[in-house]
Amino acid sequence: SAVISQKPSRDICQRGTSLTIQCQVDSQVTMMFWYRQQPGQSLTLIATANQGSEATYESGFVIDKFPISRPNLTFSTLTVSNMSPEDSSIYLCSVEGTGSDYGYTFGSGTRLTVV
């Protein structure tokens, strides 16, 4: 299965600033997914990032707040812009396996605290 390197693993940020989270995959994948995990809640899908096209955002999430880049088939970034304490959460990326590798692989997450 794919291996994802996600950075940073955690950060403490001032409100009003922005943080860019990176996910590097060790193989080429068509779609990458960005999620938010708040304590005791389901993973919430933020957007799907396809290489070569704009990301598709889920209801409640907008590009101005969570801009995503997908410059190639192995890399993506999610930026959390103009942060507020409500953005404190764990952010995860994942990719979907193909063929016999059917499952989803997740990054280890970025634990963000906004103060």
Added chain:
Amino acid sequence: EDKVVQSPLSLVVHEGDTVTLNCSYEVTNFRSLLWYKQEKKAPTFLFMLTSSGIEKKSGRLSSILDKKELSSILNITATQTGDSAIYLCAVDAYNYGQNFVFGPGTRLSVLP
């Protein structure tokens, strides 16, 4: 290196059967274990198990955490076709450089 292992990786049953999904983990700083059901892109949270809450039940689903054996099971009784999904086990490991460690998932197929 922290890791989470799930078994079986794939399971096919018929409606009405009872299934048990397994998850074992090796992490250096365990905080909690979470079970998710993934049908499309966004996994649905099922249970969170911690040292103070080692057994959870919701309808036909139940889960137990065995901290001594570093494992958990997810039971589904009287399975239905709607239970067909990938079931993910994840451990919240509060280490520098590591947050969640996900298992590979168990693909459950429930046939009518």
